[in-house]
Amino acid sequence: MLPRRAAVLALLVLLATLATGEARAQAIQNATLRRANQAYDNLDYRQALSLGRAALRERLTGAERARAYEVLGFSYAALDSILKAVDAFKQVVLIDPERQLDPNRVSPKAYSAFDVALRQVLLVRQLRVDSTSFVGGKGALPVRFTVTQPARVVTRAIGAGGGGGGGQANFLVDSGAWNGQVNLSWSARLPNGDPVPAGMYTLVVDARLGQNSFTASQPVRVTHGSVDTLPHLASLPGYQYLPETEIPAPSWRPLGLAFLYTGGALIGTVGLESGSLGAGSKRELGVVGGAALLTGFIMTLRKPAPRPAEGNILYNRLLKEQIARRNTDIAKENVTRRQQVQLSIVPLSKSGAPR
Amino acid sequence: MSRRAGRGVGCAAVVLGALAVAGRPAGAQHVTIGPQAALVDYREVSSGLRYSGSGFGAIATARYRKLSAAASVVRLSLDPTKGSTASVGYKATEFDLWLGYDVASYASLEVGVIRRTADPEFEAQSLGAVRVGGRSTYDLGPGATIAFRADYLAAPKFSGGGSASFSLDLGLGLDLVVAGRLHGVVDYTFERVNRKTNPGGTGEIPTPIQQSLARVGLTIGF
Numbered sequence: 001m002l003p004r005r006a007a008v009l010a011l012l013v014l015l016a017t018l019a020t021g022e023a024r025a026q027a028i029q030n031a032t033l034r035r036a037n038q039a040y041d042n043l044d045y046r047q048a049l050s051l052g053r054a055a056l057r058e059r060l061t062g063a064e065r066a067r068a069y070e071v072l073g074f075s076y077a078a079l080d081s082i083l084k085a086v087d088a089f090k091q092v093v094l095i096d097p098e099r100q101l102d103p104n105r106v107s108p109k110a111y112s113a114f115d116v117a118l119r120q121v122l123l124v125r126q127l128r129v130d131s132t133s134f135v136g137g138k139g140a141l142p143v144r145f146t147v148t149q150p151a152r153v154v155t156r157a158i159g160a161g162g163g164g165g166g167g168q169a170n171f172l173v174d175s176g177a178w179n180g181q182v183n184l185s186w187s188a189r190l191p192n193g194d195p196v197p198a199g200m201y202t203l204v205v206d207a208r209l210g211q212n213s214f215t216a217s218q219p220v221r222v223t224h225g226s227v228d229t230l231p232h233l234a235s236l237p238g239y240q241y242l243p244e245t246e247i248p249a250p251s252w253r254p255l256g257l258a259f260l261y262t263g264g265a266l267i268g269t270v271g272l273e274s275g276s277l278g279a280g281s282k283r284e285l286g287v288v289g290g291a292a293l294l295t296g297f298i299m300t301l302r303k304p305a306p307r308p309a310e311g312n313i314l315y316n317r318l319l320k321e322q323i324a325r326r327n328t329d330i331a332k333e334n335v336t337r338r339q340q341v342q343l344s345i346v347p348l349s350k351s352g353a354p355r
Numbered sequence: 356m357s358r359r360a361g362r363g364v365g366c367a368a369v370v371l372g373a374l375a376v377a378g379r380p381a382g383a384q385h386v387t388i389g390p391q392a393a394l395v396d397y398r399e400v401s402s403g404l405r406y407s408g409s410g411f412g413a414i415a416t417a418r419y420r421k422l423s424a425a426a427s428v429v430r431l432s433l434d435p436t437k438g439s440t441a442s443v444g445y446k447a448t449e450f451d452l453w454l455g456y457d458v459a460s461y462a463s464l465e466v467g468v469i470r471r472t473a474d475p476e477f478e479a480q481s482l483g484a485v486r487v488g489g490r491s492t493y494d495l496g497p498g499a500t501i502a503f504r505a506d507y508l509a510a511p512k513f514s515g516g517g518s519a520s521f522s523l524d525l526g527l528g529l530d531l532v533v534a535g536r537l538h539g540v541v542d543y544t545f546e547r548v549n550r551k552t553n554p555g556g557t558g559e560i561p562t563p564i565q566q567s568l569a570r571v572g573l574t575i576g577f
Binding site: 254257258261262264265268269272273274276277278280281282283284285287288289291292295296298299300302304305 | 394395396398399400401402405407491493494495496497499501502503505523525526527528529531541542543545547549561563565567568569571
C-alpha cells in the first residue's frame, strides 16, 4: 500500500514541476531562451549555459534577460562555478531588484551564490509602506526596506506641491547610514508641526556608497479627515444604578411601638394621678390609646413603606459623579479632537492605483 | 330661599371644597389645619368636685425643617359627673401652643403655653402656664406617626390665686394620613397641677387640679 501511495505522490510532484516549467516556458517569447530553460529543466547544464549565453545576444525583454541570467546562474551553480554564478545573479538583481529565491525550491549552492550576489550590489529592496490612519502629530507612517550594502541612505517624501514653499513639497524622513533591514517612520508633519497637505506623495529612498547609488520609490496618497469625537456616557459598562429605596421585612415593630407609647402614657397618667382627687376617667386615654394600638396593628399587617437604602444612594451618587467626571473629560477631549486632523495614508502601486 | 336654607348651602359648599382639596395627592405638606372634637374629664380640690364633658375646636400645625409648631383651641362644656359635689356645669376654653425643635429624627425639644379659662369665671380655675419639655415621635408606618410628650408647666397662674411647684402635662398623639391630604389626628393630654393656696395666711392648703383631654380631628394638609 505504501509504495503505491509514494508512487502517486511522486507523480503529482512531477506533474507540478512540469506544469511550472510549462508556464514559465509559455511566458518566455524568445525561442532560444525557452530552449535554454528546457535544457536546464532536463539537467543539461552545459547546453543550458550555451543556449542562455546565445539568448543574451538576442533582443530580449527585461524579464527575459533576467531569466536568461538566472538560468546561467543556476547552471553555473550546478556546475560548481560559484564566481560565475554570483556574476550572473548580480545581473539578475540589477535588472529585477525585488527578485527573491525560495530556499526551499532552489539548491543551496544557487541560493548562497544569489545571496553573495545580493551583498555585492548596492540595492534598496522590498520598500514597503502599510496603509495607516492616525491623528496628525500623534502617529507616523511606518516605512521599511532593505539595503543590501552599508550605505548612506536618505529617505524623503516628495509631494506634488503645497509643501509650504509653493513648489514641490520635499520632506526629509530620515538620513543615516544603514545596512540590512531598515525601519523608519514618517510623521507626515510640516516643520511647524501641522500635518502635511492632502495629496499624492512619493517616498524616495536614495542609497549611496561611493560612486554607487540606488533609488527606490513608493507612491502614497495622503487624505485628511475629521477626528471622530467620543460619545458621552450614560452609564459605565459593568456598573448599573441600584434602587434607592428598599422595602424592609414585615415586623411587629409598629404594634410594639404603639404599645410602648400608649403604655408610657397610661403609666404616666396613673403615676401622676392625685390620690386626693381619685382615679380619673380613662375614657380619654382609652379613645386615643385605642386608636394608636389599632393603627399600630394595621401598620403591622400592612406592607412596610419603602425606606431609603443609604448604601445604594451613596453608590449611585458615586456612579453619577464618576460618569459626570468621565463626560467632562470626554467633552475636553472632544474639543481637542475637533481641532485635530485625521491623516489616512494609503500606498499606491507605481501606476497610481491603491495596492 | 330662606336665610337658614342659604346658610346650609354655604356650609355644604365649604365642606365640598374642603373634601376636594383633601382629595388631592399629598405633597410636601408643611401646614395642616382642621376641626376637632374633644372629650374632657376635670377634677379639682377633692375627689368630690369633678366634671366631664365634650366640645369642639380646631387645630393647626406647621413644620419647617427642624422647627414645628402646633396650636389648638377647644371650647368645652363640662357638667358635674354623678356623685360630684358641684351643682352646675361651666364652659371652658382652652388654648394650647407647642413649638418644637428636632434634636434627632425621633426626638425634639418643645416649649409652649397653655391658657384655659372658665365661664362662669369662678366655677373652675382658669389656668395659664408655660410648657417646657420634650417629645418623642416615631413613624409606625406609611403616613402614621405616634408621639409621646412630657412637659413641665412652669410659672402657672390661677384665677383663684395660689401657686404650684409641681405641674406636669403628658401627651399621646397620633397623626394618620387617611387619604391624600386628609389626616386623622387624635391627641390625649393629661395634666396634673399641684396647686396650693393659702387662704387668709393660715397655711398652705393643697388644691390640686387634674384634667384628661382627648381630641379627635381631621386636618387638611397644604
